[in-house]
Amino acid sequence: MYAVTADAAAAWAELFAWIAQKSGVALETIQHPTSLPMTALWTRPDLGAAFMCGRPWSRAEPRPVPIACPVPAPPRYEGAPRYMTDIVVRADSPFQTLEDTFGHRIGYTLEESQSGFNALRHHLLGYRSATRPMLYAESIGPLHTPRGVVAALLSRAIDAGPLDSYAFDLMRAAPGDPAHGLRIVATTSPAPIPFFVASRPCPQHVIEALRTAFLAVEEAPELATIRDRLLLRGFNSVFEPSYDLLGAWDAEALAAGYETPR
Template sequence: MRFVANARMYSVNSPAAAAWKELFGWLARETGVELDVIAHAFPLPLSDLWSRNDLACAFMCGYPFMLAARRPRPVAAPVPAGAPARGRPFYATRLLVRADSRFDTIEDTFGGRIGYTVADSHSGYNALRHHLLPYYQQRGARLYRQSVGPLTTPRRVLDALQAGDIDVGPLDSYALDLMLRHEADLSPKIRIVATTNPAPIPFLVAAAECPDGVVVRLREALATFGEAQACADLRDRLCLDGFAPVKIDDYQLMLRWDAAARAAGYAEPG
């Protein structure tokens, strides 16, 4: 049986997408699992990808995973070279403004327009809301005059910033690492004014129906990626140290953050 693979969440530009395709090619050779790398770009819903019964490898955010009534099977979690918890499969959300803006801190952006990705995103919604919650509780009122979204993808957050449609927007720290690695013109255009607390990163999943033998082979091969000599250049292009086992209990943090915001009456970041 042939299976499908997709790295849409971290195919943030053409060089990154090409590198992920190479990684899936390496994975297929190492495991003997036939993987077809498929396109599933915006505006196609990620939920359609995650629900495919022939799925062997696709990134899924931990927040929708924890909320799902029927979960796919965890395969492995990436360990970014620039992870906020060194050597662990963690990431954070960078809160970005335009480089030429007057904003130096997140507090400076209050009263303006904030962007968000989508309501079931951790980095672009749940973590953003968690970071802003103490300010909301202190003020007892909304922080921004407008919440702009769903912007859905990191690229569309950056586009909204550059177009002046938002004053501040959230970006997955690993996605931003990949963008900065391959886009020399990006760094002068943006500034980071805040970073959320670290959280466990989106991970590769397989369909709930994926055979045990296939999942085990994928996990075992990805566990060797960080040390494989032949993959050194690929690790550099993907800004990765390697892959780690998925620890589902770590992702309870996302549900706690969600519950705390809802209990405070702060359902939407803004």
């Protein structure tokens, strides 16, 4: 989910090797291509630590077991395990505000996504009215991933789109990344960040060993460079009730008859 650049992917691999050594749990990296639905990953019975968005987790039955959530290091996260959605446009576009993008084309990632769908819809809800029930001429998706949104913007297939703020920060940390061709016109309210989960059948002692290792990342001196590369402060335990916010945003939009960001 956050292996959005070559360096970030390499840093995550190094971090997982450290987690495996620290916890004593043998972890095997699973490649999950974007052509496959994320539910195919999250319903696997052999997950030891996989990133999962809070929106599908809160709707899953049974729910995978939370392990730990990342705390991004940039100041805008205020040292908390949260993230936002940046609504972005091309750097050379004439749009200066979110309202300028109305009447054009908005993109989204997946209906099951918090950052790429639910947060976007919740933010736009405040701009709708009886005389303006639709804000955009077109709603284009699914674009599947933040990289899909970046590509759609730069190819001019859409005029504005949502980006997971932590993923966007990681992209912009890489010199020459295509994401530098975008700029932010609005940012949503913060929400609890995606977290690592284990499959429900995973033994409790394995889950506890992994959680202990993740919680040790912040203070491990040997991980300083990896934390810097991942814009990561460390990890916290998952406070499950905080994810009720995502369902509340969903219910509010549906009660208003606003099913798809548009």
